[in-house]
Amino acid sequence: MLPSSRPAFTLALGLLGLSLALGMLGVAGGSTGLEPLSTLWHAPVAQQIVADIRLPRVLGAWAAGALLGLAGAVAQGLFRNPLADPYLLGSASGANLGVALALVVFGGSPLASAWLARLGLTGAAFVGAIAGVLLTLSLARGVQHTLRLLLAGVIVGVVLGAAKDMLTLAAPESLQAMQAFALGTTGFVGWSACLLMLTVWLLCMAVAWGLSRLLDALVLGEATAQSLGLPLAPLRLGLVLVLALATGCAVAQTGLIAFVGLAAPHLVRTVVKTLHGPLLLLSSLAGAVLLLGADVLARLLLAPQELPVGVLTAVLGGGYLLWLMHRRVRLGAAS
Amino acid sequence: MTAMHSVAIEAHSVTASLSHVPVLQGVDLMLGAGRWTSVVGPNGAGKSTLLKVLAGLLQHSGTVSLLGRHLCTWTARHRAQTLAWLGQGEGAGDDLLVHDVAMLGRLPHQAWLGAPSGADFAAVEQALRATQAWDWRHRALGQLSGGERQRVLLARALAVQAEVLLMDEPLANLDPPHQADWLAVVRALVAQGKTVVSVLHEISMALQADDLVVMANGRIAHQGPSKEPATRLALEAVFEHRIRIAALGDEWVALPRPTYPTV
Numbered sequence: 339m340l341p342s343s344r345p346a347f348t349l350a351l352g353l354l355g356l357s358l359a360l361g362m363l364g365v366a367g368g369s370t371g372l373e374p375l376s377t378l379w380h381a382p383v384a385q386q387i388v389a390d391i392r393l394p395r396v397l398g399a400w401a402a403g404a405l406l407g408l409a410g411a412v413a414q415g416l417f418r419n420p421l422a423d424p425y426l427l428g429s430a431s432g433a434n435l436g437v438a439l440a441l442v443v444f445g446g447s448p449l450a451s452a453w454l455a456r457l458g459l460t461g462a463a464f465v466g467a468i469a470g471v472l473l474t475l476s477l478a479r480g481v482q483h484t485l486r487l488l489l490a491g492v493i494v495g496v497v498l499g500a501a502k503d504m505l506t507l508a509a510p511e512s513l514q515a516m517q518a519f520a521l522g523t524t525g526f527v528g529w530s531a532c533l534l535m536l537t538v539w540l541l542c543m544a545v546a547w548g549l550s551r552l553l554d555a556l557v558l559g560e561a562t563a564q565s566l567g568l569p570l571a572p573l574r575l576g577l578v579l580v581l582a583l584a585t586g587c588a589v590a591q592t593g594l595i596a597f598v599g600l601a602a603p604h605l606v607r608t609v610v611k612t613l614h615g616p617l618l619l620l621s622s623l624a625g626a627v628l629l630l631g632a633d634v635l636a637r638l639l640l641a642p643q644e645l646p647v648g649v650l651t652a653v654l655g656g657g658y659l660l661w662l663m664h665r666r667v668r669l670g671a672a673s
Numbered sequence: 674m675t676a677m678h679s680v681a682i683e684a685h686s687v688t689a690s691l692s693h694v695p696v697l698q699g700v701d702l703m704l705g706a707g708r709w710t711s712v713v714g715p716n717g718a719g720k721s722t723l724l725k726v727l728a729g730l731l732q733h734s735g736t737v738s739l740l741g742r743h744l745c746t747w748t749a750r751h752r753a754q755t756l757a758w759l760g761q762g763e764g765a766g767d768d769l770l771v772h773d774v775a776m777l778g779r780l781p782h783q784a785w786l787g788a789p790s791g792a793d794f795a796a797v798e799q800a801l802r803a804t805q806a807w808d809w810r811h812r813a814l815g816q817l818s819g820g821e822r823q824r825v826l827l828a829r830a831l832a833v834q835a836e837v838l839l840m841d842e843p844l845a846n847l848d849p850p851h852q853a854d855w856l857a858v859v860r861a862l863v864a865q866g867k868t869v870v871s872v873l874h875e876i877s878m879a880l881q882a883d884d885l886v887v888m889a890n891g892r893i894a895h896q897g898p899s900k901e902p903a904t905r906l907a908l909e910a911v912f913e914h915r916i917r918i919a920a921l922g923d924e925w926v927a928l929p930r931p932t933y934p935t936v
Contacts, residue, residue, distance in 0.1 A: 548786060555777055557766040558829070561730050565760075566780045566833075567753030607768050611813045 346616040349609055353623035357400060360630045364396035367638050398527030398591065399633040400626040401535035403598055405588040407625015410599025411618045412546055412581045415553035421488060423600035424585040428494030432470020433463035433589035438502040438516065442509045456530050463586035470494055471582060522595040522648015524633050531591040538587040542580045546618050549576050553614035595648045597655020598625050604662065681706040681837050681868035682727050687735035689726050696722045698891040709859055709869040711879035714888035714911055720872040721761055724841050728758040753781035757833035759826060761841040767815025771825050774814055775801050778832030800831035803858050819846035838862065840871045844878060856881060876916060876927035887911055
């Protein structure tokens with residue numbers, strides 16, 4: 339067994355335990371605050387609410403967080419940049435524009451629960467996410483320069499966001515729904531969206547795990563990875579597709595939820611030092627715990643009012659990013 | 674395998690460019706198998722580029738052969754098992770444990786997604802012990818000093834257990850005792866019949882090699898055993914006689930020859 343395997347296993351068990359505890363809180367939490375699970379079990383109406391609304395929402399928040407955490411870990415490993423994140427790389431805003439475009443061209447609502455509509459929106463978000471990442475990379479002329487990459491990501495995010503706003507204005511009937519969607523919310527996640535995200539997560543996790551050797555080797559630089567006999571181009575393409583699919587799928591169901599993808603891998607790395615296979619899984623679980631926790635908090639903080647979870651993650655994640663940058667500057671000055 | 678070949682790496686009419694600027698211009702080269710060759714020359718001579726071309730890591734024209742076969746006919750995996758490469762200033766990897774970094778050297782020997790075998794663990798332990806890095810195997814790379822990190826990266830390259838080992842500035846950040854340890858590692862590899870090629874800025878260390886390749890302006894100025902007077906003369910010439918190579922006991926050392934500006 340590798341020396342890094344045991345702490346990784348322990349952390350995975352801890353994150354799964356936290357997921358379960360937060361899931362139970364999410365099922366028990368309603369507009370009137372927390373209700374005992376035993377009460378919910380015996381009331382038919384409450385059972386209906388749990389089965390149709392709270393359970394898919396809890397599972398959906400978990401799955402969206404898992405997708406974003408995975409996308410963040412893939413992005414940071416692939417671009418060898420600790421500040422890479424689906425939101426900052428333009429893939430999330432690309433996905434959001436893809437959703438808006440699909441709605442304007444084909445009609446419908448971002449909250450539609452029909453399978454075909456969900457698949458169509460996810461496909462559009464996937465294409466948009468790929469376009470967003472490629473645009474950022476071409477503007478930044480590669481991934482080596484952190485500042486240029488972040489600036490390009492911000493520019494792409496603003497421009498694609500503006501394009502999405504123009505499209506939304508052109509279709510006023512979807513304006514209100516799209517607005518809620520743009521803030522990032524798990525409030526509209528039904529069973530179809532939930533199952534779609536869980537399926538895509540399993541697929542992306544399996545592919546990313548399979549390609550994780552490349553991320554490990556890339557840590558030592560491109561030339562070293564190549565000298566170890568790894569076919570860089572196809573593996574890199576596979577990982578970009580995983581990044582786009584995971585981001586696109588999450589954005590198509592829950593809208594723009596910032597910083598989960600950035601924070602999850604960092605939090606994992608502060609606890610364990612491990613290879614990318616376990617890191618991808620742990621980041622994914624950490625992302626799931628973060629979003630589920632934020633979702634429960636968003637529902638209970640001002641109950642019966644509800645905060646859009648995207649607003650909460652933006653505030654918490656923005657603070658975390660600032661702290662991270664401050665710490666890097668301090669460490670840089672110290673070394 | 675090396676016993677069958679007297680030449681480990683052969684290059685003919687090799688030219689290569691970096692960002693459309695020609696760096697290597699018609700390089701012809703033969704590196705003996707089972708020997709240690711050092712590549713030396715002034716800054717910008719094309720030493721690191723040459724090493725990358727020989728490792729198959731850079732587009733070039735002309736031909737490069739490894740153990741008698743054109744490099745392009747090797748599968749990437751087989752080439753990676755046969756030829757190990759240690760780059761100059763390999764990436765960060767601060768969040769990886771020392772043991773995991775050394776285990777990356779075993780990638781060419783492992784099945785895709787296969788768990789490391791007993792032989793992999795043994796090779797990693799041997800490599801980490803050879804560079805005196807075994808005691809920190811549970812530490813993260815980011816917690817090490819520059820010299821300690823360099824020893825771990827050297828262990829990563831040794832763990833490949835390749836027939837041919839190419840190293841670009843392997844002595845960077847190493848203090849003199851650890852430079853001497855590196856010398857012992859290289860001598861042990863050569864004694865096992867392996868081929869070592871190193872780019873070195875420390876000319877006195879380079880003079881310890883069996884052979885020297887002296888480069889200037891993207892070309893080979895001289896190639897020959899380091900003990901030959903012609904090699905030492907060529908070396909002084911490419912550095913515009915601003916170094917002097919002198920005997921110290923039965924070894925040769927390079928000393929700077931200061932020039933004083935006329936006032």
